[in-house]
Amino acid sequence: MVSYPAKPSSMTLQIILPWLVTSKLLQCQQLRSHESISEISSVVDENLGKRPLDGQMDTRIYRVFASTWNVGGITPSDGLDLEDWLDTKANTYDIYVLGFQEIVPLNARNVLGPRNSCIPTKWNSLIKEALNKKEREEGVRLNKEATNSSAMEGSMQGEGFRCIRSKQMVGIFTSVWVRSNLRPFIHHLDVSCIGSGIMGCLGNKGSVSIRFVLHETSFCFVCCHLASGGKEGDLQLRNLDVADILARTWFPGRATQDLPEKILGHDQVVLLGDLNYRISLEEAETRPLVKAKNWAVLLEKDQLLFEFSRGRHFAGWQEGLITFSPTYKYHPNSDQYYWCFDRARGEKKRAPAWCDRILWRGRGLKQVQYETCDYRISDHRPVRAVFHAECDVLEGMQK
Structure with missing residues (x-):
């Protein structure tokens, strides 16, 4: 049996938290002394993700659906329908x-204890x-129409998605899921997993990155x-987290093969x-602008867009035009933002913000859709994007 640490007292937190923040900043300062985010972003060999090929190359375009969703620790119900989210x-x-x-x-049990594989x-x-x-x-329709089972099996060959x-x-x-015939x-x-949370290493914050090569193009x-x-x-701290990742x-x-070992080496x-990233306005200023759906003024104060404009961070990255409501913080199972409800005594104020984002970079990658989706189980709304991705394909290997 695994024992978990007791919930720390408020006095313990007062002692530990400043040390944790200082430790994180020292670690990040060491990283920054080596190279800033902009320096990391700019040192990219344009040919790093490409392998030398003897044959003739062709190009195919694939449709990529990407979505992020902070589900707030909510376990999905058995009947949760994800068709709208996945746009199927x-x-x-x-x-x-x-x-x-x-x-x-x-919580401490999940951060320090064994991984819970049931929910994933x-x-x-x-x-x-x-x-x-x-x-x-x-398949059911074809099965009713088919004269024998082999006819149906032939019609379904290569269909469906697999993880x-x-x-x-x-x-x-x-x-990550792909069409079976692409596998x-x-x-x-x-x-590759990077923990950047408590003490700069625990997995309550950080990243999980998955890479692969499709035909001759690396993702x-x-x-x-x-x-x-x-x-x-x-x-x-957010900027330094990105640099760390x-x-x-x-x-x-x-x-x-000359395969990329770092994130930015991929095609x-x-x-x-x-x-x-939050909105750099006082909560009292943010509320009426959100009520009026004045996204233009709010986006002028968006921290991530400000970092883009300064050119110091996220060099080479792109983001689509934001035309949707702030994705955080909603009252769960509601269309109302958190501040529309009476808060419990001692609860922190949470002004709305576009916390959930999708960025991209690379040749041959084009974003054609960027929007939020109306699922209310969490205090965040899921955000999704659609890309057209060009892939290099050796002639004779398309099928």
């Missing part, structure tokens, strides 16, 4: 990249049900949960998650 009724995609945060509550398994089961529902219904990799680190969970063309599938998908909070200094994430190389990169 209206559209079809080739690759789904799904990043979760707080898939389990971020349940999410994957619901995802599989939603992604393959259309194919199953089509090629999923990985959990405490509350961060990343799951033979995916290789060098690897995962890397980074699911993050960055430092939270709206106090002075929290913005710097970019610097420490590593994938195994191969002696036979196409998508970074998604609860990045926790």
